[in-house]
Amino acid sequence: MKLKVEFKNVYKKFPMHAKQNDKLLNLFSINRKKQRMEFAAVKDVSFKVYEGETIGIVGLNGSGKSTVSNMLAQVIQPTDGEIIINGETSLIAISAGLNNNLSGIENIKLKCMMHGLKNEDIERLTPDIIDFADIGEHINQPVKNYSSGMRSRLGFAIAIHTDPDILIIDEALSVGDSTFTDKCLNKLNEFKKQGKTIFFISHSASQMRTFCDRVIWMHYGENIEFGPKEEVINNYVKHTKWINGLTNREKRRYKNKKLEEQNIVNSEIGKRQKTKYKVLPIISRISLFIPLILFGALVLMGY
């Protein structure tokens, strides 16, 4: 089996900035503070996924599911660790990058274009996409007037027709009604038969059971279990039941304890300050401006 996706000790940390200014200083790495608080949305996640597998990702709100899916789609880059992806990915999220001012039809054309499809292919695919999205006359209306269900239908229809080989579905199916969900699941089964790799992110245990091969359970940024679906889903359901059984105070205490663990103090910045500046790159950087300054001075003097 061919390796499709591999996460090697992947971290995604978000600096906890107090002010907008800190963000800017950080950009040029001139933050003088030795230490900085960071929030690890994803903490030391490693897994391997092979061709043709369907992987479910479950977890509570804020457990890092969407961060993982964004990293899979290469929307954001990991802070630490390595991600290996062999193939083209396509992300379907509820608001998957539709242009609100354009009509449905134009969005289809634009998105296909940006995916690098040729004009003939777009002409050929458009009726299929319209048919699959099944939103009737609204296809000629601007997307800003769409309901959330219609938006996710259109986004889904476009994404599956651009022929990706790794598909990431981020709770997009939870918005559509059951007829549309069935249609999508059928289409996804078709993809499965073609040997495509699918990541499926959802709260719904039942959809996972019918559809996935293996399941990743994300819990407060960590991948605490990765294995066959029955095992992991049962443990997950058991765990949510246990949490629901707690009193409100216990719940809060548990949550705070877990969130505390995600805060990391980063002292790397202090280290980076100590590295000596090399002379050569600085000279080459300055020399870049020499012709500009020289000719600028000549123009100023009226040569």
Next chain:
Amino acid sequence: MFNSVRQVIKEQIEHRDLILRMSIFEVKGMYQLHYLGSMWQFINPIIQISIYWFVFGLGIRGGQPVSTSVGDIPFFLWMLMGLIPWFFINPSIIQGSNSVYQRINVVSKMKFPVSLLPTIKITSNSFQFFILMVLLLIVLMIYGFFPTIYMIQLIYYIVCMFAFLFAFTLLSSTIATLVRDYQSLLQSLVRMVLYLSPILWNPAAAGVPEWFTNILKLNPVFYIIEGFRDSFLARQWFFEDPVYLCYFWSLTLTLLIIGSRVHLKFRKNFMDYL
């Protein structure tokens, strides 16, 4: 030193087809909700031309022609030669700088080279520019100014203009994505440049001291606009002023080198800075 420049330019050449198609799409989409549609591409400049002509030509100058080294030129024509490139430069700078911020949400979810976004804005604005240029040629001929051999160097100055806009918007779109204040600042600065360039008034004839004109000349738009006039009025060849030529190109190249470096450095992390 030139690796990043090479990579950015390679991306443009590889995707030239995509750039063209997306620019056409952009032009179509721009005036979609307008009743007059793409007619606005010409109504807008006509309104602006008439107000500038009224205020500067009739009001301030009192209808006096502009005296140049090749004789007197009606102010209306002299102004058009500056305003028409400006109608291209102005929106290209503003929209090009905003393009990455505006589209990053859509674009980051697919494999799409972000460096194309400013170029798409420049290209979509250039359709209007080329049509207005043809109209300007017709107006010039009506006034009795027929094309000379100097018209050939118009190609050179159009290349200059595109090179400068590309280099500038590449750098500026990155900055505008990281620091939002920059876009507001840029809008004010661009408005200032309109009055600091020889578009609506002629610094040479206005009795401005020479040292001050030399400062104004550091503005690259000055070079482009005067170059357009040189070509239309057959004043001089572009190589007759080598120092100014070298200044313009070293500025453009410096912007391009810094711009492509900064762009490549930050583009993977654009989403983190939103």
